[in-house]
Amino acid sequence: MIPAAFEYHAPTSIAEAIGLLAQLGDDAKVLSGGQSLIPLMKLRLANPRHLVDINGIPGLTGISEADGFLRIGALTRESELEESDLIRTRYPLLHDTSKVIADPVVRNLATVGGNLAHADPANDHPATMLAMGAEVVAAGRGGERRIPIEAFFTGPFETALRGDVINVYAHSDFGRAFKAFHRDHIAAVNKRTTVIVLGDARNNYNLPHDWVLKEIRQRAKQLIWLNPENRMTWGFGDSEMDHYAPHCSLVEECRNLGQLYRVIDRLVAA
Numbered sequence: 001m002i003p004a005a006f007e008y009h010a011p012t013s014i015a016e017a018i019g020l021l022a023q024l025g026d027d028a029k030v031l032s033g034g035q036s037l038i039p040l041m042k043l044r045l046a047n048p049r050h051l052v053d054i055n056g057i058p059g060l061t062g063i064s065e066a067d068g069f070l071r072i073g074a075l076t077r078e079s080e081l082e083e084s085d086l087i088r089t090r091y092p093l094l095h096d097t098s099k100v101i102a103d104p105v106v107r108n109l110a111t112v113g114g115n116l117a118h119a120d121p122a123n124d125h126p127a128t129m130l131a132m133g134a135e136v137v138a139a140g141r142g143g144e145r146r147i148p149i150e151a152f153f154t155g156p157f158e159t160a161l162r163g164d165v166i167n168v169y170a171h172s173d174f175g176r177a178f179k180a181f182h183r184d185h186i187a188a189v190n191k192r193t194t195v196i197v198l199g200d201a202r203n204n205y206n207l208p209h210d211w212v213l214k215e216i217r218q219r220a221k222q223l224i225w226l227n228p229e230n231r232m233t234w235g236f237g238d239s240e241m242d243h244y245a246p247h248c249s250l251v252e253e254c255r256n257l258g259q260l261y262r263v264i265d266r267l268v269a270a
């Protein structure tokens with residue numbers, strides 16, 4: 001289980017990393033936490049001739065809120081998400097995601113950027129970021145691109161990255177997600193359909209587009225909302241739960257397996 005020989009590069013700026021990636025082309029791979037790439041190299045399922053280690057580049061870590069966005073630096077470790085008060089209190093879905101990834105040793109090294117860039121369908125962040133309407137910010141030769149998460153994953157283990165280094169912005173925008181659902185799926189909703197929404201309804205002060213829920217409710221058998229936040233916080237700040245709840249046939253607080261089992265029991269019994 002020894003990887004094939006490779007050359008190691010340790011750029012100290014994004015510009016230097018981009019230059020290396022452009023120069024080395026398909027022979028090079030970005031190295032972040034190494035928790036997916038190194039095992040693949042040991043098994044010789046990946047044999048890059050050059051590794052571009054971005055861990056020495058300043059400015060690629062950090063978790064902050066600004067202009068209605070949550071910004072997560074690509075090199076942010078899973079353990080940092082897990083330990084962040086901001087993530088725990090304002091983004092419980094992300095907090096829950098980070099907690100279930102692997103074990104503490106892996107979480108100390110694995111990065112959010114690497115989890116997304118690897119695009120393994122079995123990874124946890126892709127689904128969470130899709131649910132949150134994230135944007136991936138990719139820096140490459142042509143400058144910076146903001147890629148909506150729906151367009152980021154182009155297939156299993158494939159992304160829209162073209163030799164770029166990434167950063168992640170997540171901003172929950174339920175209104176936008178509902179409009180997309182209406183555009184793509186409303187025709188499939190009928191009286192045999194149960195629609196379940198999972199989320200905290202924190203809409204970052206975007207348009208709530210609750211008319212979509214009204215229409216789903218009219219067409220569907222049931223519309224169920226499972227919210228991981230405490231009921232006391234619903235409707236406060238940017239939570240649109242007060243607007244969304246009246247359109248739902250069932251609204252439940254649900255942030256652990258016990259609560260989920262109770263909801264399922266109620267649904268099965270009904």
Ligand SMILES: Cc1cc2nc3c(=O)[nH]c(=O)nc-3n(C[C@H](O)[C@H](O)[C@H](O)COP(=O)(O)OP(=O)(O)OC[C@H]3O[C@@H](n4cnc5c(N)ncnc54)[C@H](O)[C@@H]3O)c2cc1C
Binds near residue numbers: 102
């Ligand atoms: C034992 C074990 C259990 C695991 N369990 C889970 C789990 O339960 N859930 C889960 O989601 N994941 C799990 N993982 C995967 C883990 O989260 C990975 O570390 C993660 O998928 C990749 O992140 P990384 O930082 O280690 O990336 P790396 O391994 O360094 O890179 C992975 C890929 O992404 C590319 N890449 C990395 N960073 C960037 C960047 N910033 N820009 C562009 N390309 C980049 C690399 O070139 C490489 O192709 C597990 C891993 C292990 C070893």
